[in-house]
Amino acid sequence: MARLEAPVGIGDRTLQNRLYRAPLLECAGNGPEAVDALIEDLEPAAASGAGLLCQGATIVRGEGGCAAPGMTRVHDPEFVEQLARLTERVHDHGAKIAIQLEHGGLRSMEVWHAGYRQSHSGLEQLAVSRPPWQLRALDRLGLVSFDPHVLDTAEVYGLAADFGKAAARAVDAGYDAIHLAGANMGVVQQFLSPFYNRRDDEFGGSRRExxxxxxxxxxxxxxxxxxxxxxTKVPAETAAPRLVQRHLDLDDGVWIAEHLADYGYDAVAPVRANVTWDMSIVRGEYPGRAWEREEFADGYADAFGSRYRARAVAALNRLQARRFEFEPAWNESFCRRVRRRVDVPVMLEGGVRERGQMDRLLGATGEEPACDLVGMARPFYAEPRLPARLLDAEAHSASSPRSQAHEDAEEQYSSSPRSQAHEDAETRAVCESCNNCTVPQVTGAPGVCRTPSVLRRRGELEKQGAYERDADD
Incomplete structure (x- = not known):
């Protein structure tokens, strides 16, 4: 039971506090300015006091596997060596940095991005098994295009080796931890999920295989x-629709987390998700502003095949927003169940927005802890130096913003008997979970806040000095 400022150990590393920047898409790529772009995105969180920064998903191979445009690849030793400039800058502030390793498998751009498929027509799609019938139906509708190569047993060993090689290069560049993208429908989740995994070798069958x-x-x-x-992240596919009978339930997720902790993983991040990418992992409002901006229209058409299809995807996005409304700390119950069963730190992210809520999740208010570290992702797009407002919160006098979205979320949350700390919190993120930052990323646009009310509030806080920290903090 600890407050947010308390140190915590992961493996043989000690973090200065329990607040972490969860993985985000930095859109830095691998060009000559990639390292500078990563420093610009990540260093503010370190400078403002975050204990751990998780660099967003990086691809372990030189071709294919990117789930979105602009993802960084870490297959090239010369490029990864340059990332030492990033890790050194993070360490200068007393923070630690993890790199998240990923391969998208059937979630990769060569499957869903129309323009990318056309310009990379010879690029091989990798699959754990033949796509299930539900995904093949989407192929027949023209929403995706499947022509996958199913990994044989030897190729599975080769893919795992690529993860190991990438990790070794990252450690040489100064990274403090390796974070596997075990959820968000990447290839790791595809191995874990009975929806995707129909293999008949040592990697398929029961959850043990x-x-x-x-x-x-x-x-x-x-x-x-x-x-x-x-x-690693650990998924539970609780948002799977009724027509998906084979998926990971919460019991499966708890078992996987416990097994991995026993096997030697040093921390787990349990997350509720779906079998396909949707708003179950970015719960919030329909990003109408992002869909309507003409500057992204051509990019949407390129991604989805035409402006007509882009409008169809936008309509589906609107329906998903109604199903997956914002829910404060939506992984809380999953994390609490896991924490009762493992002896490694549990990392909680998803729907965390204010300081009192964080202390409650950590058990500082006297109830059973749900986790050992608390993370946020999208709020860092809105406030790159957010930790300065949340750490040592009682020392800050800047008032906290309350948008209508925040008020609605608080009303929902206040129905719980655990809401007092939430109501009494002195600080909360200005992020409104509107998702106007995420949808344009399918066009290759950077992940930044585009909501005027949020940007105005951040500007007010900057003028008040809310993001300034003393050198001794």
């Missing part, structure tokens, strides 16, 4: 990168 890929990745990283702290 399906978790084997994460065991193999662990072994490769340990063999190549040593005892670097190893973290």
């Amino acid at each position: 399906r978790v084997r890929f994460l065991e193999l990745v662990h072994d490769e990283i340990r063999a190549r990168a040593g005892d670097v702290p190893l973290l």
Whole structure:
């Protein structure tokens, strides 16, 4: 039971506090300015006091596997060596940095991005198994295009080795931890999920066999990168629609987390998700402003095949927003169940927006802790130096904003008997969970806040000195 400022250990590393920047898409790519772009995105969180920064998903291979435009690849030793400039800048502020390793599998751009498919027509799609019938139906409707190569057993070992090689390069560049993208429908989740995994070799079958890929990745990283702290997201596909009978339920997710902790993983981040990418992992409002901006129209048409199809995707996005409304700390119950069963730190993210809520989740208010670290993602797009407002919150006098979205979320949350700390909180993120930052990323646009009311409020806080920290903080 600890407040947000309390140190916490992960493996053999000690973090200065329990606040972390959860993985985001930095859109830095691999060009000559990539390292500078990553420093610009990540250093503010370190300078303002975050204990841990999780660099967003980076791809372990040189071709394919990117789930979105602008993702950084870490297959090239010369490029990864340059990332030492980033890790040094983070360390200068006393923070630690993890790199998240990923391959998109059937969520990669070569499957869903029309323009990318056309310009990379020879690029091979990688799959854990033949796509299930629900996804093949989407193919027949023209929403995606499947022509996958199903990995054979030897190729699975090769993919795991690529994770290990990437981890070794990252450790040499100064990264403090390796974070696997075990959810968000990437290839790791595809191995874990019975929806995707219909294999008949050692990597398919029961959940005991399906978790084997994460065991193999662990072994490769340990063999190549040593005892670097190893973290992973753990999915539970609770948002799967009724027509998906085979998926990971909460019991499966708890079992996977417990097994991985016993196997040697140093921390787990349990997350509720779906079998396909949707708003279950970015709960909030329909991003109408982003869909309506003409500057992105051509990019949407390129991504989805035409302006007509882009409008169809926008309509689907509107329906999803109604189903997946914002829910404060929506992974709380999952994390609490996992924490009762593991002896490694549990990381909680998703719907965390204010300081009192964080202390409650950590158990500082006297109730059972749900986690050992608390993370946020989209709020960092709105406030890159957000930790300065949340850490040592009682020392700050700047008032907290309350948009209508915040008020609606608080009204929903106040129905819980655990809401007192939430109501009494002195600080909360200005992020309104409107998702106007995320949707344009399908066009290659950077992840930044585009909501005028949020930007105005951030400007007011900047004038008040809310993001300034003393050198001794």
